[in-house]
Amino acid sequence: MLRHPIKASLPRSIDVVLRRGVHDLVTFANRPPVVRYGPEGRSSISGHCATVFGCSGFLGRYVVSKLAKSGSNVVVPYRDDYKIRHLRVSGDLGGVVQMEWELRSEQQIAECLRHSDIVYNLVGLDYETKNYKWNEVHVEGAARIARIARENNVSRFVQVSHLNASPDSKSQYYKAKYAGEKAVLSEFPDAVIVRPSAMYGHEDRFLNQLGYWYRTFKFNGEQTKVRPVHVLDVAEILYRIMDMPELPPSPINLPGPTTYTHEQLLDLARRITDNSYSGLAVPKSIALLLSRIAQYALWWPNMSPDEIERRCLDDVDVPGDWDIFGVQPTELDDVAIAYMRRFRNATKIEYNSAVETAKAKHKRQSYYSEAQ
Numbered sequence: 001m002l003r004h005p006i007k008a009s010l011p012r013s014i015d016v017v018l019r020r021g022v023h024d025l026v027t028f029a030n031r032p033p034v035v036r037y038g039p040e041g042r043s044s045i046s047g048h049c050a051t052v053f054g055c056s057g058f059l060g061r062y063v064v065s066k067l068a069k070s071g072s073n074v075v076v077p078y079r080d081d082y083k084i085r086h087l088r089v090s091g092d093l094g095g096v097v098q099m100e101w102e103l104r105s106e107q108q109i110a111e112c113l114r115h116s117d118i119v120y121n122l123v124g125l126d127y128e129t130k131n132y133k134w135n136e137v138h139v140e141g142a143a144r145i146a147r148i149a150r151e152n153n154v155s156r157f158v159q160v161s162h163l164n165a166s167p168d169s170k171s172q173y174y175k176a177k178y179a180g181e182k183a184v185l186s187e188f189p190d191a192v193i194v195r196p197s198a199m200y201g202h203e204d205r206f207l208n209q210l211g212y213w214y215r216t217f218k219f220n221g222e223q224t225k226v227r228p229v230h231v232l233d234v235a236e237i238l239y240r241i242m243d244m245p246e247l248p249p250s251p252i253n254l255p256g257p258t259t260y261t262h263e264q265l266l267d268l269a270r271r272i273t274d275n276s277y278s279g280l281a282v283p284k285s286i287a288l289l290l291s292r293i294a295q296y297a298l299w300w301p302n303m304s305p306d307e308i309e310r311r312c313l314d315d316v317d318v319p320g321d322w323d324i325f326g327v328q329p330t331e332l333d334d335v336a337i338a339y340m341r342r343f344r345n346a347t348k349i350e351y352n353s354a355v356e357t358a359k360a361k362h363k364r365q366s367y368y369s370e371a372q
């Protein structure tokens with residue numbers, strides 16, 4: 001973009017001052033205002049300091065990347081530093097600060113968040129372990145972080161829950177997520193609760209499972225309804241909460257734009273990967289029994305009884321709150337190929353869409369039938 005000749009001759013600092021507007025200032029009731037400085041993006045200063053608990057997870061990497069690229073200081077608490085090595089380069093040198101932490105240590109939590117004006121809690125556990133049960137992580141742990149954040153004058157607290165969080169759910173995971181929301185709100189009444197549905201992206205446990213397990217068990221006649229959401233859209237919402245002048249109404253529901261049955265998802269996977277999907281329909285009671293036995297017999301994480309329950313529960317039918325943020329959620333059909341292409345046979349890897357793959361397949365089939 002061409003710049004005005006007079007402006008171009010001014011030193012960069014004056015230029016920045018000239019362009020500073022009201023939107024560059026975020027005021028908080030209990031902290032000094034946050035002033036943005038410099039052009040947008042890397043090597044600028046957003047004025048914010050954010051702590052992202054659960055930064056080493058799937059969603060965490062995208063949230064940290066967006067925050068750090070906007071010129072914010074980001075504290076990344078870790079248990080295993082190998083899991084956050086990739087985050088160090090998300091921002092400028094010194095912009096991403098690593099600190100070791102443990103969920104049960106109040107002192108370490110306080111050290112991680114005491115300079116921050118916003119705290120994100122992305123800590124979550126898909127399956128229970130010997131060391132941590134859902135209640136300890138999703139409820140007690142979340143409440144502990146929220147309380148320490150309030151005691152340290154943190155202005156904003158964002159708790160990531162789940163679209164299906166409910167006190168009456170058959171899934172203990174969804175129940176714990178709901179109890180976690182309540183516990184956080186009792187400690188930090190202004191906390192923003194964000195409820196995404198199942199997220200997909202490069203490191204997800206959704207499309208990757210679909211692509212990898214093309215011989216699989218089928219539950220609920222493959223008729224369970226899901227509303228998958230793109231992880232980058234959720235990360236964008238979490239990022240935008242930081243700079244909003246007013247807190248958005250909570251909870252924020254973030255389902256994907258389209259509802260799919262598992263059968264439709266398998267069909268999508270079949271079209272993209274060109275693998276033939278087959279599955280064994282297992283009655284839920286037998287699947288639950290087998291999975292309970294597997295929990296004791298095997299020592300690696302495998303499908304838990306609660307996961308089977310979740311596979312049989314429809315995503316709740318609530319409207320998404322995307323409009324509040326001006327974000328248009330991504331359609332799974334448009335981007336799934338980027339994530340599932342790697343499950344294709346190497347001879348078909350180059351096609352860019354399901355339509356191209358189908359055309360190539362048709363061409364190949366007609367070639368062979370003509371040759372015979």
Ligand SMILES: NC(=O)c1ccc[n+]([C@@H]2O[C@H](COP(=O)([O-])OP(=O)(O)OC[C@H]3O[C@@H](n4cnc5c(N)ncnc54)[C@H](OP(=O)(O)O)[C@@H]3O)[C@@H](O)[C@H]2O)c1
Pocket residue numbers: 053054055056057058059060078079080083102103121122123124125126132137160161162163195196197198199200
């Ligand atoms: N993925 C989805 O489809 C989905 C959908 C809706 C809602 N959510 C929620 O969104 C949040 C982020 O999801 P995600 O997929 O990014 O999760 P994830 O990949 O499983 O990451 C979980 C994070 O929580 C941390 N963590 C787990 N247990 C911990 C403990 N006892 N002490 C300290 N840290 C602990 C992990 O740290 P370590 O790396 O050190 O283990 C990791 O950083 C979670 O709250 C999840 O419940 C996820």
